[in-house]
Amino acid sequence: AQSVTQLDSQVPVFEEAPVELRCNYSSSVSVYLFWYVQYPNQGLQLLLKYLSGSTLVKGINGFEAEFNKSQTSFHLRKPSVHISDTAEYFCAVGFQKLVFGTGTRLLVSP
Amino acid sequence: DTGVSQNPRHKITKRGQNVTFRCDPISEHNRLYWYRQTLGQGPEFLTYFQNEAQLEKSRLLSDRFSAERPKGSFSTLEIQRTEQGDSAMYLCASSPPTSGSTDTQYFGPGTRLTVL
Numbered sequence: 051a052q053s054v055t056q057l058d059s060q061v062p063v064f065e066e067a068p069v070e071l072r073c074n075y076s077s078s079v080s081v082y083l084f085w086y087v088q089y090p091n092q093g094l095q096l097l098l099k100y101l102s103g104s105t106l107v108k109g110i111n112g113f114e115a116e117f118n119k120s121q122t123s124f125h126l127r128k129p130s131v132h133i134s135d136t137a138e139y140f141c142a143v144g145f146q147k148l149v150f151g152t153g154t155r156l157l158v159s160p
Numbered sequence: 161d162t163g164v165s166q167n168p169r170h171k172i173t174k175r176g177q178n179v180t181f182r183c184d185p186i187s188e189h190n191r192l193y194w195y196r197q198t199l200g201q202g203p204e205f206l207t208y209f210q211n212e213a214q215l216e217k218s219r220l221l222s223d224r225f226s227a228e229r230p231k232g233s234f235s236t237l238e239i240q241r242t243e244q245g246d247s248a249m250y251l252c253a254s255s256p257p258t259s260g261s262t263d264t265q266y267f268g269p270g271t272r273l274t275v276l
Contacts, residue, residue, distance in 0.1 A: 093251065093270055094251070094253075146216070147205045148265065
């Protein structure tokens with residue numbers, strides 16, 4: 051069985067500050083990990099994914115994530131956030147069938 | 161590439177009524193997925209198709225739920241005798257053919273169902 055834990059339900063941050071959204075996973079098979087973003091009233095958009103290879107994955111909009119097998123983590127980071135990054139962020143694990151975490155709401159204020 | 165489309169975007173119905181949602185995947189995507197998302201939660205997998213074959217169904221998909229994908233193109237999700245607990249956002253996603261590994265699922269905007 052696979053599962054994902056997103057440790058923070060909400061992360062407030064000021065514009066231009068760095069941010070880290072935490073994700074821990076559990077999986078008994080090969081791990082494929084994803085981060086999706088959901089803006090209000092919109093569908094999910096893929097930010098980045100880890101399938102294999104380099105443990106540091108770069109995605110769109112300046113986001114990156116690091117796969118850490120020993121800590122079973124896949125934390126999402128951005129060095130400098132913008133107001134427009136305010137959204138819900140979901141970590142997911144899976145192969146075909148994705149298992150999502152409960153999401154982290156990123157609130158960027160001026 | 162027009163993306164995954166879903167219709168209707170919103171549906172309000174009374175308890176006990178039947179509803180049907182439609183999903184049109186990205187052209188040439190052979191895999192199609194349905195998820196359900198309730199308020200404050202992440203999406204939960206319901207079922208998925210490869211071409212016209214339904215390959216997996218979640219235990220969340222009770223007997224009142226049925227999904228089809230005739231001819232391997234668009235898909236429909238029908239809920240019979242709706243209950244208030246069915247109120248949720250129903251998300252559809254599609255992914256392209258791959259050589260055996262997983263690939264990116266592209267999500268549609270969802271259909272928000274409200275059961276009164």
